[in-house]
Amino acid sequence: MKGIIGKKLGMTSIYDPSGKQTACTIIEAGPCVVTQVKTTDSDGYNALQISFGDKKESRITQPEKNHFAKANTSAKKFSKEFRDYSLEKNIGDTITVDIFEEGDKVDVVGTTKGKGFQGVVKRHGFHGVGEQSHGQHDRQRAPGSLGNSSDASRVMKGMRMAGRMGGDRVKLKGLKVVKIFAEKNYILVSGSVPGHIGSIVYIQK
Template sequence: MSGIIGKKVGMTSIFDEAGKNIPCTVIEAGPCVVTHVKSVDTDGYAAVQLAYGEKKEKNTSGPLKGHFQKAGTTPKRKLVEFKTFEDEKSLGDVITVDLFSAGDFVDVVGTSKGKGFQGVVKRHGFGGVGMQTHGQHNRLRAPGSLGASSWPSRVFKGMRMAGHMGNSRVKVQNLQVVKVYPEQNLIVVKGSIPGAKGSFVIVDK
């Protein structure tokens, strides 16, 4: 499965031939540099490591500097491994948006927006305990009863409760590529993808 590293630019909309307004997401994909080619003989598995995004040399550790110098490139911010590629890659190759064309279907992986610590109404869609009557003055967004009494005398694992929401790895599958702009290293996909503007995403073909 071929892929590329990119950055979420934002959302826009495009009109198709029938005049229908299609919501789209713009992704700045690449150019990515091949910084490591792993093989079964030396590493135990085959993979191609891509690097994306410029990084200051003073903020890069010594071992990573040598790693990037070996590939003949400057320090990068994001490193991702891809198990398979359509054709064989060698150290220092550059991967661009030419990998994609309009009409392709891709999977996009990103980190969703963090929502912090949230209650059960926002996190799981609970309706609250009930009306503001009969003394229920502070129970509108409460979870309600959590467990039985005599048995099992505890709360079952996996119970939907308040907690940390968002900021997790999310994959959205089968998004159609609407347009590709090779000059600006941009691809436009139909629909929304996880993450905030400027966050890193992985586009799998």
């Protein structure tokens, strides 16, 4: 496996010579610094810890400062371990978008937008109970019946009801690397990527 940490910048469109449009997400990937190398002998497994984004000096703790000093770099805001990294890297090395090539298929991990407490229509795609009638109103977006009455006398577990929506960790597999701008550390992947603009995502292959 190989991977990098990035920040979602937004979406755009790419056109090929035939005029076909491809919707793409722009991600600022790296440069990331290798801040720890874990091996089977010392830690029980092989992994690289890479870090991205500078952290404010006022928010750095002393243990963090010592940890990043070993890699001869400033304190970083985001760190992520990648198991069994396929590229040979040492502590302090820099990882950029050059580890990927145009046409590669990658997996992108992100956190979806948080939408707060939502009803069943938005959360589960319900159609509501129906139109208003005499003695019945404000039922268009209601969940309807929740099950039996006297037999179970309770709401069964797993019932689709209103509740908090979003904020889930999601992995999208098999997204195509459409274009790479190495000088700007930009990578364009096909389709949408979970998260709001400015959110942190992990790209791995």
